[in-house]
Amino acid sequence: MFGLDKKHTNLLLLVAALTMLAPFILNPFPEGSGMAQFNAGYPDLMQRFVIFGIFAIGFNILFGLTGYLSFGHAAFLGVGSYAAMWMMKLLTMNVIPAIAVSIVVAGLFSLLVGWISLRRSGIYFSILTLAFAQMSYALAYSVLTPITGGETGLQPKLQDPRILDGALEAGASPRANLFGLEMTSSFEWSVGSWLFTFNVGYYVAAVAMLLSFYMAIRIFNSPFGMMLRAIKSNQQRMNYTGLNSKPYTLAAFVVSGMYAGLAGGLMVAMDTQVGAERMFWTASGEVVLMTILGGAGTLIGPVLGAGMIKYMENIMSKINETILHQWFAFLPDGIENLLVAMVYPFIGKGWHLTLGLIFMLVVIFLPGGLVEGGQRIARLFKRKKPSSDTPDGKTTPAE
């Protein structure tokens, strides 16, 4: 189906089912219960899961296949975001032109950066991409303030031209929409004490993610993908056989830059704001970590890694001391305070600490990332028929 073999069709269908049913899957706990804290099924976080999933899938096309480690991918995301925001300010609040332009602009920018940076390999390449991203960030934050808004970033304003849109009704503010369907509007369904939110923006982003994922599968299985893997395993030998590897790596770089641009455009479409921090080196580092954490070179890994990091950032950071005391309130005071004192450094404002520990544990014990963890569990259940096939078409994570 869709030009894929059975294994990959199943994987695609599984991912499609997971994203479409995410509002249920991510909200397993009833409202008002103590565990509701861990629900992630609200629009903002669901949107972030899929957007950063796209970003990581794209990054993985470059890093996972060719082995080129870019440390400046956040710049493409940021440039895409700025482009999308300007489309919304000048042309229309409809997200289609904004997203289209963000992909094109990020693609062009990554063509430029890639054309220069790919003259070098290894760590020299990484530092070149880092240098471009840091320059973009520094300039966007300071001297380019008239274009980028600098510190305060850009938001749609009432007085923006928006030449394709009609005048707003009095008191209304400009909102991102898809032919009138607003990204922020939701449809809610309560079942008993559960509440499920189906957000328009999320489904727009989720469809984009599925298309990106499908594209990634096609790239992974195409002759082009094989060529990229060949570059990773032994570029020298490839060059000796008379093949010029540069066009292939450059193409991979631009494709992954366009993925980043798409993610940037979607971020603006979901939440109409863009700031320069989006391009800081830590943001570039984050997508590297997402990819390795999930499992570089695998199809589903980067998406898992992105989900994991965003979940930590948004859910763990919100648990404060009061909530902890509520959790342990059934225990005697002394034990309650002791437990709170023991757990507190790792959650809430200490969420970074937990994140750091997880990075270390995963990379020490699961060299292939979360995907390897999944494979080990799967193997545990399949022990009866030991075979060489890897589940769900996940390729073994090569370095």
Add this chain to the structure above:
Amino acid sequence: MSKTNLTRRGLIKTGAVAGAAGLTLPTYLRADGHSGFTNAPTGSTVTLGFNVPQSGPYADEGADELRAYELAVEHLNGGGDGGLMNTFSSKALQGNGILGKKVEYVTGDTQTKSDAARASARSMIEKDGAVMITGGSSSGVAVAVQALCQEAGVIFMAGLTHSNDTTGKDKKANGFRHFFNSYMSGAALAPILANNYGTERKAYHLTADYNWGYTTEEAVRNSTEAMGWETVAAVKTPLTQTDFSSYIAPVLQSGADVLVLNHYGGNMVNSLTNAVQFGLREKQVNGKNFEIVVPLYSRLMAKGAGANVKGIFGSTNWHWSLQDEGSKAFVQSFGTKYGFPPSQAAHTCYVQALLYADAVERAGSFNPCAVGEALSDFQFDGMGNGPTLYRGEDHQCFKDVLVVKGKENPTSEFDLLEIVEITPVSQVTYDASIFGGELGACNPGA
């Protein structure tokens, strides 16, 4: 489907009351089940969102803000000694929550990044049903979250944000700021500087290269030049700079005799430390003692710079050594609970929380439009800054501004600044139209 719907808590509670244990039919929220504004509290509690930096360089400032909010919640719910509720000129608050609903709160981490701050604020609105968002310690975050609250239809009570933009070119009808701004700092500082250092001074500005730096430099330049000072040079420094030696070394050569550091946070701590290290303050230029000025002070920054702040002028929104009834009450209640005096960030956040609660009481509704109306042109006293006006045109508070100076002989690690002058509000008031921007109409959301 053309309206935003962010109400969750409201619905689930009505849904639960309806009692149908099985499936209820899917409902479009717009059609029914809401009270005309986002996250209308329906049960016996109301949820506020405290969005402060808990990681990153401003984490300590965020921690102090959070302490203030927790204290405010305690007082609003009738606990503690009541704090500023006793001295506040409006007596609408009863100590029984807000409109009889017990105040609950959720917290989040802004990381001092606009993306993270918006993500955190959105989760408070979408997941936790917060009806008001407050906090933050930078203008980038304040402007970003304010725009979000405008779109989502909740009230934003800004925390520490000093840029003119927050209530200037980026002002929003749903956003309110109690903290002062760059313009006021400049206007308050200039006369004191002229009194102490004379009117024949040559100033050299080092300015943080982003919006807040620009507005602060402009404000200080304009107001000191009006006093007769000359600006020799203004050099922009990158936000990510940590060592300012190459910017400070040429200062003496330029013939300047005052150095103005338009820096905040880590930048300010480092640039001031470096400037003092160069021995600038022991030098004589043009027959005058060389001086350093820091337009915006905070106690945490003063603590970071240590002994280097001694004798250096700056401005601040509030300081715990103020002797009016409101300030004394707040210091007493905060100090008793936490063991040390509150910072200006804690003060502004506490006051913002109380002002919001009071406005809801007076409006009789949590509807952002009603609350906004109650806050606009609201005059009050007893909150530590003297008589204060929440101006309706730009939602900016107008009150006295403190000019402070680094203390020569501090008695404790919190006793770092002394008040030099309380500049009356009339000197720092400006016309609301000078910074541009459009307030727009209030947005109640759903």
Add this chain to the structure above:
Amino acid sequence: MEAIILQILNGLDKGSAYALIALGLTLIFGTLGVVNFAHGALFMIGAFCAVTLSRLLQLSHTVIDDSQTDFLGNPLKVEVPYLYDIFGQSTGDAIIDWAVPISILFAIPVMIAIGVAMERGLIKHFYKRPHADQILVTFGLAIVLQEIIKYYYGANPIPTPAPDAFRGSFDFGAALGFDPNVIIYPYWRLVYFAFAALIIGGVFAFLQFTTFGMVVRAGMADRETVQLLGINIDKRFTLMFGLAAAVAGLAGVMYTPINSPNYHMGMDFLVLSFVVVVVGGMGSLPGAVLAGFLLGILESFASMREVLEFLPGLNQIIIYLVAIIILLTRPRGLMGRKGVMEE
């Protein structure tokens, strides 16, 4: 003219800090082939060694002073350091005043211990793993280390001044015959420069003139052959890691009076130090030092207002711009060896 001299001086000073941090990083890169993202954290821990020692020296007991009141109107509690009780107030003050230089003695064993523990406990298992894994694990470690520091010391910078004897600045201008007050430079920064030069020279001498250093250099060039010769190179590499950690830590200790240390100072330096190392060329110690000074001097020139008037924003990007230009004209940085970290 004066301005130029001043910025060269400044660049040398900045460059010495960069070179010192890059030196430690490149020792690990070059000898062990490990991308150590926790190197900035080691620098930060060094700085907090100074903070810790200065806190230890100031350990106090409280005395109630009825003549003064605190902010709540209670009698003031005055903190009296134990050192006062032992040595009397003036000697006690002098010891506290010299906390930063004293910390050097404290930091060396601590940092070597941390370095060796890190190598034996963690890094050792990552020699054969891909660089991406090394990045993830050391980055995770860096976060953990800095969060631990933040938990105990808070996020705010902690002032750690230099001894009073080093306050103020030296007037080069007057010494060289220019107008006074034109070319001045703080004493402590001059001390830092001399200290950095000493450490850099020491590391080079150690590698160049000792048998231990010779073996390590041989190991850097060809690890397998050295092992085939029956030399236990692993043990030496462990010690090299300890040495690199000590260099980073000392750079941190001496840096504390220049900028008040805070928990994220390591991250602030991390990217910069990688750029310095790579511009210098992978696997080359002299390259790292040279690149440190080069970038320090260029950064100083880019911050001159005469330059910024023509090219606003140049100070924001200079380091990266120079890095790009150098890497495009010299494929392996200034002095890089072929084949190191190029795959």
